[in-house]
Amino acid sequence: MNKTIYDVAREAGVSMATVSRVLNGTAVVKEETKAKVQAAIEKLGYRPNAVARGLASKRTKTIGVILPDVSDLFHAEVLRGIEDIAMMYHYHIILTSSDAREDREIDLIGTMWEKQVDGLVFISERITKEIVRTFEQAQLPVVLCATDDPEGRIPSVAIDNESAAYDATRFFLDQGIANIAFFGGPTTHRVTMERRHGYERALQEAGQSVQESLILHAPDMKYEGAHSVAAEFLRQGHHAAAVVAASDEIALGYLNAVRDRGGNSPQDVLLLGFDNTRLSTIVRPELTTVAQPTYDLGAVSVRLLTKLLNEEPIDDYTVRLPHSIIERTSTKRG
Structure with a gap:
């Protein structure tokens, strides 16, 4: 017994x-x-028994984590930061994948409430009114990780995606390169659109027009869909001198579409990815990329959540971490 x-x-x-x-x-x-x-x-x-202890103390020392895809390299690195800091503060985590579906996200928030988690770290491609309403109904402390609330109602930890894409585009413009394409995920993806706006702002400030023919959108942030869209783009005779991609996988989708037609990078196209995942150094040529502090995104999110749970003083409920551009061979000719 x-x-x-x-x-x-x-x-x-x-x-x-x-x-x-x-x-x-x-x-x-x-x-x-x-x-x-x-x-x-x-x-x-x-x-x-954590639940029984929670009934008495109103705490179960568990944190729920909802993210789109646990197998995704970016999310896996963020998760390391979440786990390490949760352990440091003696919290266990309950991890679930939403497949980036709003209906599943809503169901999972309810599941986390039923499991009596103390709070949530939430990663999503978009924060809708229905998601916010569900948070309010659950009455759980929530921190958004690598995700923005467009109205700033929910504490969040992320980079400034628009500024990062602006800097990526300026990276090419400052070298005198024109005919720069943007390759993002779906238009419903908030992060993609923030990065697209940064790309467009950089072009406009440089006096270059935004060409719709040089803006590509894949069905998601993954390699397969990006490869298919890039292949069709090239088949139709379009050409970009440089590409700012919204993820490393999207950049590699474009790279292999170019290779399928007998080309390569950086000889035929300069490629700049996003996230600085392990893929960026495994591929050849090594991929120039915008580096997010992925581990820190997870770590800082959990620390902010523990402050909320323990009613500690908080200086800023909207935390923006720094980004940088790591230059590798995919943007170096000669």
């Missing part, structure tokens, strides 16, 4: 309230008493 807090209290010769204080750290307990309780726990093999 499973041992209970009563069994531990009887074995240690203390009250159940004392065992609870030791388990939850809610009050100062003499070291001698604490040692007795810990010894009883080890002897009996007692495993505290």
Whole structure:
């Protein structure tokens, strides 16, 4: 039979309230008493029930994490930061993938509420009114990670995506390069559109017109869809001297579409990706990319959430982390 807090209290010769204080750290307990309780726990093999403890303390020491795709390299690196800082602050995480579907995101928020998580780290391609309404109904502390709330109602940690794409486009413009294409994900993807706006702003400030024929949108941020769209773009006779891509996978989709036609980079096109995932150094040529501090995005999101949970002072509910451009061989000719 499973041992209970009563069994531990009887074995240690203390009250159940004392065992609870030791388990939850809610009050100062003499070291001698604490040692007795810990010894009883080890002897009996007692495993505290997180939900039962949560009913008493109103905390389960769990954080829910909802992200679009756990297999995605960008999200995997963000998750490392989430896990490390959650562990540091003695929280467990419950991880789920939404497949970037709003209906599934809404269901998962409800599931997290049922599991009595203390708070949520939420990564999504867009924050809709329905998502915000669901957060409000669940009454859970939430921090958006690598995601923006367009109205700034929800605490968030991200980079300035528009400025990052602006800098990426300026990277080519400052070299005197024209005929620069933008290759993003779907137009419903908020991050894609922020990056597109940065691209357009850079062109306009440089006195260059925005050509719709040089703006491509893949069905998602993945390689396969990007490769298909790029192949059709090239088949129709279009040509870009340089491409600012909204993810490393999209950049590689364009690269291989060029290779399929006998071309290569940087000889035939200069390529600049986004996110600085492992793909950017595995591929040849190595990919110039906008580096997001992916680990820090996850780490800072959890730290902000723990501040909310513990009612600690917070200087800024909207955190913007720095980005940089890492130049590699995909943009170096000669």
